[in-house]
Amino acid sequence: MTEQTPTLHTLKVSCSNCSLRELCLPVGLNREEMAQLDAVIRQSRRLKRGEYLFRSGEGFRSLYAVRTGYFKTCVSSQDGREQVTGFHMSGELMGLDGISASQHGCDAIALEDSEVCELPFNRMETLGRDIPSLQHHFFRLMSREIVRDQSVMLLLGNMKAEERLAAFLLNLSQRLSARGFAAYDFILRMSREEIGSFLGLKLETVSRTLSKFQQQGWLKVDHKHIQMLQPEELKALVAGCAQANSLR
């Protein structure tokens, strides 16, 4: 109970069959348990950019873990307003919201050609009863998602445009560097509109705010290519108003 929060992802992404146990299930299983888990995890599925992994309302059977690529998840209202609820990169799990009603509660869309592992939930649940640490890990993952959602609420409820964008960029930076990529030089995989939707802003505001950061010398923005020149300044901006960097 006192261990560190689990690293959801390691740097070694490209294994053989399905490297998922390394990615999102670092639970300390023994050899036999590993085998059981492998038997349950389905071969990975490939998606092209723009393809739906699942849609809101579809029957829920499986969770999906990103192996490679990039996803967004979003809920939309009847009149077409769309709210991006998260961006998901390698090692991250999608579909947890589907358990409650046995149907998916959001859309998951690939932002680039991607690959996911399918985790049939029934079987994972059964397996969790045999492997306590696996069960515990799943509870932790779901709880983690709740914590993340709470910090998004804090962001949407309290922060100004500049603070939101700074928090967003810093969060991206942190997650990328945790995966072995450069922390301060990266490519955005999503459009300004999608960023805006996530942050509760219009795309013009996102664009203007990026420009402002650039003018101040904090960033270099070349379309989707972002270089953080003075990350400390961005951190100073969100220091105070963020509880943690658990956005995603």
Add this chain to the structure above:
Amino acid sequence: MTEQTPTLHTLKVSCSNCSLRELCLPVGLNREEMAQLDAVIRQSRRLKRGEYLFRSGEGFRSLYAVRTGYFKTCVSSQDGREQVTGFHMSGELMGLDGISASQHGCDAIALEDSEVCELPFNRMETLGRDIPSLQHHFFRLMSREIVRDQSVMLLLGNMKAEERLAAFLLNLSQRLSARGFAAYDFILRMSREEIGSFLGLKLETVSRTLSKFQQQGWLKVDHKHIQMLQPEELKALVAGCAQANSLR
């Protein structure tokens, strides 16, 4: 997997020892399983208005289910901005966000004299392995929380003040009537400021919007006493922009 989403609460709140199995765990357990569960659930704890049930950062050991009374949960940033993440009434569970880091991620504060049941999480987890339907129920509850958080994001990211407040009132109305209270005539347990914090608005805006609803004849507002005179109008306002009424 195809059953209805569980009613988290029944109308019979005042039982003997701990009526929690009726409230938040309607899982279809047999007599022996019930006994096991009863053995794990701790005696209820009473709190006075304003008292903290737990605080962000405290060690996490238990989930808490509201037996009677009313709570708010909130996260706060270092510089003191507070975001109310939810209001909780009888039968609802608090503390799920604490599992991930083994410490509570928010504060839980009684809005009136209240009573909760303590559910030691370790023991519940163990019990879940013996009672599959209990385990499944917990996954559902957590997933449900994630779904709720997503609709709050939609609200905070996309909706205007009037829509937010209408959605909030309708959600309250629905939850109260599910507990056997009048749907269209109730007392707010929280201040304007707390409503505002939850909805991402300032208290003045909440007040003004309530006044506006009253002027239009949709509500009668007498301090904390709300009567919904034309709920259809409120519904019309949120129709389209809400995906479901799963705020809380």
Add this chain to the structure above:
DNA sequence: GCCACGCTTTGATACGTGTCAAGCAAGCCT
């Protein structure tokens, strides 16, 4: 009972972000 305090309402004004519109750059198709 009265006073003091907290909560709420209401008004005037300011500010931030949305909206609308135009122009630009990059990528894609024929």
Add this chain to the structure above:
DNA sequence: AGGCTTGCTTGACACGTATCAAAGCGTGGC
């Protein structure tokens, strides 16, 4: 290559909500 589409930037302006301020109303304490 030309012309089209798509996404991005930038400007002018409008609108919604925040901010500041003052006054009203209830409630609880003495």
